[in-house]
Amino acid sequence: MPTDLVTGGDAVDVAAFVAKCAKAPDSKASVVDAGCTQGGAITGNDPKALFTAAGCSGCHTFSKAGSTGTVGPNLDQVHPTLQKAVTQITNGGAVMPAFKGKLTSPQIQALAKFVSGG
Numbered sequence: 001m002p003t004d005l006v007t008g009g010d011a012v013d014v015a016a017f018v019a020k021c022a023k024a025p026d027s028k029a030s031v032v033d034a035g036c037t038q039g040g041a042i043t044g045n046d047p048k049a050l051f052t053a054a055g056c057s058g059c060h061t062f063s064k065a066g067s068t069g070t071v072g073p074n075l076d077q078v079h080p081t082l083q084k085a086v087t088q089i090t091n092g093g094a095v096m097p098a099f100k101g102k103l104t105s106p107q108i109q110a111l112a113k114f115v116s117g118g
Contacts, residue, residue, distance in 0.1 A: 045106055047114030054099060054111065062115065072096055075115050085112035 042053045048065055051057060057067030062075040072095065080088065089108050092098035099108060112118070 042103060042107065045110045047110045050103070050107055050111045051114060054103060056111075056115075059096070064114065080116050082112055082116040082118040085116045085118075 042050065044050065044053075051062065051065040051067070056062070056072075057065055057069055059069040059072035060075050061068050061070070086108060088096065089103070089111055090098065090100045103111070
């Protein structure tokens, strides 16, 4: 593998993704929960179903979704604004992957409203 293929924040994102996807078979988190959708299309606009299908529950604690992830911020405590949620879901950041191109704009809006309470 070439050196410096992935660096900085991208390297952290890749490492977190691989670590979540490589969980032991007896782990509570599934491949889908970890955001490893294996290239499958995410369909529908039901926000709770999107939260699970997009892998949010593998990283975030959010009581409305019944999730207890520990990698990302606890959404029960953070309470992002609608705009912040849209931006974060669309573009990603830190260890969170970007969902632009993986979710449709209406799906991103539905998910952002769900996590922001808006």
